[in-house]
Amino acid sequence: MTQPLYQKVIDTIVARIAAGELLPGGMLPSEMQLAAEVGVSQGTARKALMMLEQHGILRREQGRGTFVTARTPESSLFNFFRLREQNGEIVRPELIEEKVTQRPATSEEQALLFDKPAQVYEISRIRSLQGINSTIETSVVPAPLFAGIDNRAPLPSALYILYQQSYGCIVLKADESITATPADAVQAKALNTSEGAPLLQVERLAFDILGRPIERRRSLYRTDRFSYRVTLD
């Protein structure tokens, strides 16, 4: 796989942020320095900086320099965790059960995920909201990109922060396909509801800053007390 040259610059910067060498609010080297370090032209370095700025990772200030945006784990978590109380208030999900396994990718997963992985990790979790088991979440990620994630269990509540801090994958976009579906026997048991009860099913494909589809996630929600919030514009 040949990468465009600006991707080398993005990778370098993202790796430094992931490694904690560049902290939120911290200043980046100049375009010229960066270009020299990575071995690309200044124009290529500029293109990378502009892309990172467009994605809200960097902030350029006229005459001052380029800085890492302060993106807190909280905002990153709640951007993608869309369940809210009826009054719109954020609910804090609690992890009840977790299972991480490595297995061969299905042909559908190979077609969807970055670099057609032969192996994937499957991360299955049940979450509770205010004492009620409310979510069954199954994330599937390419094994080559997330080597050893099965040895890190228990994983943090917000997987995207782990992806960012330990694997340099910054999730910035997700396509979702939402349906209402009846609970089967296993799902009903896990969520303390009856078989056939309506569940909200969200099939998500998450893309990182390089536009690579790095995670497929299927979430099932009980929405009798909570609802899924979205803003269109």
Place this chain on the structure above:
Amino acid sequence: MTQPLYQKVIDTIVARIAAGELLPGGMLPSEMQLAAEVGVSQGTARKALMMLEQHGILRREQGRGTFVTARTPESSLFNFFRLREQNGEIVRPELIEEKVTQRPATSEEQALLFDKPAQVYEISRIRSLQGINSTIETSVVPAPLFAGIDNRAPLPSALYILYQQSYGCIVLKADESITATPADAVQAKALNTSEGAPLLQVERLAFDILGRPIERRRSLYRTDRFSYRVTLD
């Protein structure tokens, strides 16, 4: 209700677009002319133009002027109609049944909708997708803002185009709250499904370009053959 001065400028421009005096691709008068026509300062006119540009209504070209963006009815419709086939293809909804009535607003509607209307119009519609009744849609709008909409029936498939072309309300943002819910007897009958079947319920509050909440819409979808698509970023 006192409006900020820039709103007068926005109203003037939106009214001209709505009236067809300003066409997509057409050029606007200069900031100075506009300010003189509306009777505000040039800074106020500039602020209005910047807001309209941010919302994608206008496009400013350095050294050339300001132009109306080409926003086709199609794009406007499909921005907010989110149902897709399993393979992601757009489906064209067909109107099966429509009822438009004027009635007093509930206290909840008064609290949610612009200018606490005493009266609202309720637009109830059933739509079919590829021959299958798939959607029950109920839109509620403030009567003062949409005077006489009940005399326009049958309404066009895309209500937001009507709001824009006949009432100068450009819908640009919507907050949605999504749940899975069991069909009651009436809903099951309208959608040719069984009582208790899982339906996707989308409660939407739509805001116009001035940030006014101008429509509350409740949509119920059968999602056994279609799904609701959303992109998060």
